[in-house]
Amino acid sequence: xxxxITLLLLLLVVLGVWTFIGYEPWLLGPGPDNYHWWWxxxxxxxxxxxxxxxxxxxxxxxxxxxxxxxxxxxxxxxxSAPRExxxxxxxxxxxxxxxWTAVPAALLVLIAFAQMGTWADIKFAGATKDKPxxxxxxxxxxxxxxxxxxxxxxxxxxxxxxxAWELVVPADEDLVFHLRSQDVLHSFFVPHLRVKQDAVPGxxxxxxxxxxxxxxxxxxxxxxxxxxxxxxxxxxxWGHYKMSGxxxxxxxxxSNEDYVGSYEEWVDQxxxxxxxxxxxxD
Ligand SMILES: [Cu+2]
Numbered sequence: 001x002x003x004x005i006t007l008l009l010l011l012l013v014v015l016g017v018w019t020f021i022g023y024e025p026w027l028l029g030p031g032p033d034n035y036h037w038w039w040x041x042x043x044x045x046x047x048x049x050x051x052x053x054x055x056x057x058x059x060x061x062x063x064x065x066x067x068x069x070x071x072x073x074x075x076x077x078x079x080s081a082p083r084e085x086x087x088x089x090x091x092x093x094x095x096x097x098x099x100w101t102a103v104p105a106a107l108l109v110l111i112a113f114a115q116m117g118t119w120a121d122i123k124f125a126g127a128t129k130d131k132p133x134x135x136x137x138x139x140x141x142x143x144x145x146x147x148x149x150x151x152x153x154x155x156x157x158x159x160x161x162x163x164a165w166e167l168v169v170p171a172d173e174d175l176v177f178h179l180r181s182q183d184v185l186h187s188f189f190v191p192h193l194r195v196k197q198d199a200v201p202g203x204x205x206x207x208x209x210x211x212x213x214x215x216x217x218x219x220x221x222x223x224x225x226x227x228x229x230x231x232x233x234x235x236x237x238w239g240h241y242k243m244s245g246x247x248x249x250x251x252x253x254x255s256n257e258d259y260v261g262s263y264e265e266w267v268d269q270x271x272x273x274x275x276x277x278x279x280x281x282d
Contacts, residue, residue, distance in 0.1 A: 006077040013069035020062045040192050040228070041219035045210040049118040050194040056114055060107055128206040134175040135167065139186035139199040142239035144230055150271055161274045165245045167230065170252045170263035171213035179205045187234035190247060192219070196233055211249050 019037065042051055121127055133155070136147040146167045150159030169175055179188055181199035188207070189196040197207045220226045230245035253262030 002077070002080045005080070006073060009069075009073045009076055013066070013073060016065055016069065017062070020058060020065075039194075041215070042192065042194055043212055043215040043219050044193040044195070045212050046118070046122055047194040047212075047215075049121070053111075053115050053118060057111065060111075122208075125206070128176045128208045131174055131176045131208070133178050133206075134169070136178045136180065137167070137188060137199070138180050138182055139188065139232065139243075140182040141184065141237050142232070142243040144188075144232075144243070144245040148267070148270070151267055159271050161270045163270070166227075166248055167245065168248045168250060168263070168266055169211060171211045171216060171249050173252065174208055174210045176206055176208045179207055184236050185234050186232050186236050186243070189231045189233035190228070191231070192228040193247070198234060213249075213251065216249055 039051070039054070042048065132153055133149070135149075136155070138145040138147065144165060144167070146163045147155070148161055148163070149155045150157065150161055152159055179197055179199050180203070181201045183201060185201070186199040187196060188199055190209075193209045193211070195207060195209050197205060199205065227246040227248045230247060232240055232243035234240075236243065250261065250263040250266055251258065253259040253264045259265050
């Protein structure tokens with residue numbers, strides 16, 4: 001029995017370590033065949049920075065997990081053996097308490113410094129200053145709606161239009177969005193873009209991202225469906241599980257020749273559809 005319990009605990013530690021190693025960029029290198037257990041491939045300009053922080057924190061967790069898990073397995077094995085001697089009761093150890101306060105504190109300070117630049121780039125108000133708003137994002141129980149300013153790039157004018165579920169964006173451009181909630185707390189989460197932001201009722205929260213077209217093409221090569229998921233990452237009610245949407249990326253047209261299939265063509269189609277009674281649905 002002693003051996004079985006020790007082995008089961010050891011198996012738990014080994015399986016735990018295995019899930020860490022399954023995290024794609026570690027051992028297997030990036031590529032479409034790798035596991036992607038933790039994240040899909042990243043396709044935004046700041047994705048690599050988020051992944052670096054994720055890896056840094058994962059390494060810390062892995063080391064702590066192996067140490068504590070290994071100790072647990074060893075103690076279970078060692079102290080479950082039949083013994084004659086009496087147990088030792090001890091209370092408080094100043095040295096140990098200093099160590100397990102100082103080490104986590106030092107690690108937290110390390111994380112705080114490591115994330116400062118990335119956080120300032122992605123989340124601080126200055127990061128989105130002076131850039132026009134690409135679309136407004138409305139979260140509500142249980143769907144996503146997107147409001148675009150239309151060809152004149154101004155909200156509140158006659159050519160504004162809306163889409164439901166699908167957010168269409170051009171590639172290779174810093175895109176700013178205003179995120180709002182119409183009822184309860186939601187969270188706008190796009191794993192491919194490494195974007196996650198709470199939507200809070202009564203607040204307009206700016207977010208931004210930039211889809212890197214080269215990374216996008218590499219990640220979706222050979223895939224028939226080139227859209228990716230929007231998920232609500234905040235438990236928001238009974239229908240939370242179905243509060244999903246998708247992102248579609250289109251290239252910018254720089255000339256008349258590449259107008260077909262471009263973001264500009266899509267905008268024109270949407271405007272036309274909103275002003276016509278007999279336009280086809282897609
Ligand atoms: Cu939600």
